[in-house]
Amino acid sequence: MQNYQSKTSQWIAESLRSPLRAVFILIALIVAVSPLITALPNHPGRDYVNVVLLCIIFSIVALGLNVVTGLTGLLDIGVVVFASIGAYTAAILYDRQWMQFPFSFVVVLIAGGLHAAVWGLIRGAPTLRLSGDYYAIVTLAFAEIVRIVQRNESWLTGGGQGLKGYPAVNLWGAKLTGGEYEGLLRSDGVWRYDKVLGYDGLWFGNTIEFYYLCLVILALTILAVWRLENSRTGRAWLAIKADETSAMSSGVNLARYKMTAFAISAFIAGVGGALLGFRNNVISTTFFDTWFSVIILCCVVLGGMGSIAGVLGGTFIVTGLSEALRWGLKTLDIPDDSRLLFFGALLVVVMLFRPQGLITRSRAKPTDIPPDSENNSLYQIGGGS
Numbered sequence: 001m002q003n004y005q006s007k008t009s010q011w012i013a014e015s016l017r018s019p020l021r022a023v024f025i026l027i028a029l030i031v032a033v034s035p036l037i038t039a040l041p042n043h044p045g046r047d048y049v050n051v052v053l054l055c056i057i058f059s060i061v062a063l064g065l066n067v068v069t070g071l072t073g074l075l076d077i078g079v080v081v082f083a084s085i086g087a088y089t090a091a092i093l094y095d096r097q098w099m100q101f102p103f104s105f106v107v108v109l110i111a112g113g114l115h116a117a118v119w120g121l122i123r124g125a126p127t128l129r130l131s132g133d134y135y136a137i138v139t140l141a142f143a144e145i146v147r148i149v150q151r152n153e154s155w156l157t158g159g160g161q162g163l164k165g166y167p168a169v170n171l172w173g174a175k176l177t178g179g180e181y182e183g184l185l186r187s188d189g190v191w192r193y194d195k196v197l198g199y200d201g202l203w204f205g206n207t208i209e210f211y212y213l214c215l216v217i218l219a220l221t222i223l224a225v226w227r228l229e230n231s232r233t234g235r236a237w238l239a240i241k242a243d244e245t246s247a248m249s250s251g252v253n254l255a256r257y258k259m260t261a262f263a264i265s266a267f268i269a270g271v272g273g274a275l276l277g278f279r280n281n282v283i284s285t286t287f288f289d290t291w292f293s294v295i296i297l298c299c300v301v302l303g304g305m306g307s308i309a310g311v312l313g314g315t316f317i318v319t320g321l322s323e324a325l326r327w328g329l330k331t332l333d334i335p336d337d338s339r340l341l342f343f344g345a346l347l348v349v350v351m352l353f354r355p356q357g358l359i360t361r362s363r364a365k366p367t368d369i370p371p372d373s374e375n376n377s378l379y380q381i382g383g384g385s
Helices: 002-017 019-038 046-073 079-094 105-127 130-152 208-229 232-242 245-250 254-280 290-303 308-331 336-353
Strands: 176-177 180-182 185-189 188-194
Touching: 002 130, 019 208, 046 079, 046 232, 046 254, 046 290, 046 308, 079 130, 079 290, 079 308, 105 130, 105 208, 130 290, 176 245, 188 245, 208 232, 208 254, 208 308, 232 245, 232 254, 245 254, 290 308, 290 336, 308 336
Parallel strands: none
Antiparallel strands: 176 188, 180 185
């Protein structure tokens, strides 16, 4: 216990000495308490919280993309595929009466992620020998194929009008009054939500409960990616990123570790896409298009590929700037698409003066010795036992 307290005190002291880490801690505190402040009566910051919520969900998807692009070194322009598959899967399952039981939203979120992971493996298997521009072209083409299928198969996805009318996230389950199912889609009908002790447990996309649900999932995603990055699997990914030939000659199974990266990346993106679908209350290919992939890729590249802190910072900068420009251009009666010019200029500036991204991935120092290696002869310079 005393050792834990000393490590905590040391971490706090280092955080205070590091301006960058101190800024991130301050931002994390602001993100954590923002909904509580804006929940006060007559507070004008509701739109601000909605933007922060969008940043949180985009951060989850960006962390998923970071596994393939940042850690494994493969340029992926098709992350929208897995986000959309996760969103459609979760919504279609959640729209079933038999799926309405307490905490069933956890099941559909996991199901959406697993379904996306399966498609990550399907896309990844034929591309194991590809890298660089060739791999990027395949991911872009696959994303466009999936988007066209989703748009045309209206019996499953609602087509161009999108999928809507599914229940909001709720704790206790809901009952359908009226309505009929035509294939996998439902027409008409109203969902009525159960109550326990007078609380309906209804978490719409703009409620404080849904905000903190997304924040908890983001924290779990950060922890999972961080643990993976510092594991044997993460070191294998970094070796593949550095040089595939050298990694293979060192005994790294390229196919195994690449497929693992594809599956994990797709799973995380699928969960993020499912949360995005519940936030928007509608799922459509109009939102899940190629521009979605470009935005997420900009978040990773701008923040710093391979860096968790960089991905989070890049996502909040890109998403927040996008919404700020949307409001500003609307005030000036300038077309909304003009904000793309600002993104292009921003990326050019960053690539010129900071090509590695705003926050680079921290590397192990030569003096860093594993804590359990004190008695290991490999670390004894003098050759002692």
